[in-house]
Structure formats: C-alpha cells, structure tokens
Amino acid sequence: MTPTIELLAKYTVEVTPLPEEDGGGYKAIYKELAFSASGYGPTPVDAVQDLAELAEDLYSDEPIANMPVPYSTMPSTDFSGRVTLRLTKSLHYRLDRLAEQEGVSLNALLNDILQSGATALESGSTFGAVKDATPMSEKKTA
Numbered sequence: 001m002t003p004t005i006e007l008l009a010k011y012t013v014e015v016t017p018l019p020e021e022d023g024g025g026y027k028a029i030y031k032e033l034a035f036s037a038s039g040y041g042p043t044p045v046d047a048v049q050d051l052a053e054l055a056e057d058l059y060s061d062e063p064i065a066n067m068p069v070p071y072s073t074m075p076s077t078d079f080s081g082r083v084t085l086r087l088t089k090s091l092h093y094r095l096d097r098l099a100e101q102e103g104v105s106l107n108a109l110l111n112d113i114l115q116s117g118a119t120a121l122e123s124g125s126t127f128g129a130v131k132d133a134t135p136m137s138e139k140k141t142a
Contacts, residue, residue, distance in 0.1 A: 037058055
C-alpha cells in the first residue's frame with residue numbers, strides 16, 4: 001500500500017442519498033478532496049467501496065505532499081469553523097443568485113467554492129481567473 005493510499009484511509013467520507021428521480025442510490029466523497037472524486041452505489045457501503053477504488057486509481061501515484069491534510073489529524077481546538085468575510089455588494093448578489101440556482105444556502109455554496117479552491121491550490125493547480133479568456137468558439141483548432 002502506498003503512503004498516499006494510507007493517507008486516503010484517514011480522510012473523512014461523506015455519504016449522501018441521491019434523489020429517487022435521479023435513480024436513487026448513494027454518493028460518497030472524501031470531504032478533504034471536495035468533489036474531485038465521487039463513488040456511487042445502491043447502498044452506502046457500495047458507494048464508499050466505489051469511492052475507495054476510484055481514489056486508489058486516481059491518487060496512487062500522487063506525491064503525498066500534494067494531498068490535503070486529513071481533517072482527523074487537524075487540531076480541532078485551534079479552528080472554530082467561523083470566518084468573517086466582507087464582500088462587495090455585487091459579488092454578494094452574484095453568489096446569492098448562484099446559491100439559489102443550485103438550491104443550496106449561501107454558506108454551503110461559499111464552503112464548496114472555498115473547498116474547491118483550497119484543494120486546487122494544495123495540489124499545485126491554478127485557481128482563479130483564466131488568463132486566456134478567448135471563447136472556445138473563437139479558438140482555432142489544428
């Protein structure tokens with residue numbers, strides 16, 4: 001077993017039921033990895049097993065230094081989970097509209113956005129505005 005796979009075993013797994021209109025079943029994610037890997041199955045156990053198999057394929061060769069720290073190893077007394085954030089009125093409005101479109105609270109949307117950004121930055125990926133904002137329809141293909 002690689003050190004990265006051993007690290008995955010320490011991650012927090014979140015299992016949620018899927019709506020019946022979408023076929024039902026369950027979805028499992030590692031909270032530390034946001035939504036970069038998801039497992040699915042008819043039961044919670046199957047979803048977690050699918051997640052573990054997928055994560056092993058995706059991350060087995062990933063350097064351990066690029067992986068997020070497991071929540072279970074963080075000192076919980078140092079972080080309350082509360083942050084005061086000031087936004088421009090226009091950004092607040094945009095985020096509120098996005099949350100409404102997604103059917104989630106503004107807090108849940110911000111948490112997902114920040115989690116995705118932190119995961120990208122921790123893995124060495126870029127996060128933020130795209131430098132080449134040329135629409136795909138205007139890009140030349142070879």
